[in-house]
Amino acid sequence: MFDYTTFAYTTPLVGGLLIGAASVALLYFLGRIAGIAGIVWGAVSAQPDNAWRWLFILGLLAGPLAYHFVAGVPYPAASSLPWWQAVAGGLLVGIGVRLGSGCTSGHGVCGLGRLSPRSLFATLTFMATGILTVYLIRHVLVEYLP
C-alpha cells in the first residue's frame, strides 16, 4: 500500500530538475551524454580527452557533500542489507550497464530526452527487472530464507 504520510515530492522533483539541467548543460557545452556508467567507464579505461570525466566524478562526490552541509540535511541511513548483497548488486549493475550501454541516467534521463527507442526499451526493461527483483526478494524469497 501507498503510505501517504511520508509522501514528499518537492525535493525529488527539484532534485530531478537539477539532474536534468546538468544533463542539458553537459550536452550544450561538451556535446556529451550525461550517462554516469559511460562517464565512469570512460574515466577508468583512460579514454582520450578525459579530464572532464574525472572532474565530473569529482563533482558528483562534492555535490552531495555540499548539499548535506549547506541544507543541513542528514545523510541517509546506511543500508541494513548484508555486505554480500552490496557486492552482488554492484557486480550485476556493472555487467548490466556495460552490456546494455547505459544506466538510469544514460538511457533514462538522457535517452528518453532524445526520444531514443533503444533507450525507451532499455529503461522499461531495467525498471521491470528492478521491480521484479524487489518483489522476489521481499515478498517471495523472504518465506524461504532464515
Added chain:
Amino acid sequence: MKAIVGLLCGMVFGVGLAMSGMTDTAKVLGFLDVTGQWVPDLAFVMGGAVLVTLIAFRFVLKMKKPVLNRRFSLPGSSMIDGRLLGGAAIFGIGWGVYGYCPGPAIAALTYLDSKTAMFVAAMLVGMALANKIGKT
C-alpha cells in the same frame, strides 16, 4: 574550460541525486517495491529530469556543434537487440538487489559507508568483466 564544465555539471548532478533521495537505498528499494509499502516519491526524480531533457535537448541538438567541442558525441547504435535488453535486465536485477544505480552509488561514496565502497568496487569489476565478454 571543458574540465570546469565537467566539474560544475557533476556537482549539480550530485546535488540533484542527494536532494532527490536517490542516494538512500531504502527509498530506492521502497520505490521499486510496488506491491509492498510503495514509496512513489522517486517517480518525480525521473519525471523532473526527463521533463527538462525532453524540452531542452530539442533546442540543443539543433545547434551545429556544442559550445566547447567540434561535434556532439551521441550513441551511434539504434539496434534493439538481445545485448541491449539482456544488459538492461541484468542491470535492473542488480539495482533491485541493493538499491543503487551507478550515479547514486558514486555520489553516496562520500557518506563513507564501507558497503557502498564494496558496491562501487564490484561495479567496476563487473564493467571490466562485461567488456571482456563483449570483445569475444
